[in-house]
Structures are given as structure tokens and as C-alpha cells.
Amino acid sequence: MRLGELSAGQTARVLAFLDMDPAIRKKLLALGLLPNRQVQFVRRAPLGDPIQLRIGSSQFSIRQALAEKIHVELVV
Numbered sequence: 001m002r003l004g005e006l007s008a009g010q011t012a013r014v015l016a017f018l019d020m021d022p023a024i025r026k027k028l029l030a031l032g033l034l035p036n037r038q039v040q041f042v043r044r045a046p047l048g049d050p051i052q053l054r055i056g057s058s059q060f061s062i063r064q065a066l067a068e069k070i071h072v073e074l075v076v
Contacts, residue, residue, distance in 0.1 A: 001074060004051065004067035006041035012072035013038050020069050028070075031060055038075060 006012055014037050017025050032055045033039065042052040042059060050061040 001072055002068050003039070003041075003053075003070040003072050004064050006072070006074075008041060008043050011038055011040045011075045013075055014070060015073055016071040018069050018071055020066075024066065028062075032056065032058055033070070039072070 001012070003012065003014075014033060014035050016035065017028070033053075037055060040054040042054050044051050045061075049064040051064060051067055052059060052061045
């Protein structure tokens with residue numbers, strides 16, 4: 001499943017970054033979006049892009065196109 005497919009309030013574990021520019025991957029890692037880390041989908045902007053995420057006590061937004069390159073597994 002892709003990160004962009006989650007709904008508001010769902011939590012997932014990051015599995016892999018797919019076909020991503022190394023500079024962008026490095027920036028996401030610096031933000032705390034690490035493999036095996038849990039991320040919560042907070043909400044989607046009114047027009048669908050960007051999406052807001054929460055990792056621990058931090059929140060940030062990323063574009064939908066970038067979220068489609070992040071493979072996650074839903075945490076129940």
C-alpha cells in the first residue's frame with residue numbers, strides 16, 4: 001500500500017521508498033520518515049494535495065505525488 005492511499009486518522013509503518021531522488025529521500029529521512037517508523041495520516045488538503053502527516057510529536061506536509069512513492073503497511 002502507498003502512503004497516499006491512507007485515510008485521515010490511519011497509522012502505517014514505513015516499509016520502503018520507491019524510485020525516489022536521493023536528495024528527496026535524504027530530506028524525508030531527516031524529517032523522521034524512517035523505515036519501520038510509524039506515521040499517522042492526519043488529513044488531506046481540500047483540493048487533495050498536499051497531505052499532512054504526524055511522526056511522534058512532529059507534523060509536516062508532503063505532496064501527493066511524493067506520498068505515492070512511499071510504501072507502507074497499515075498498523076491495526
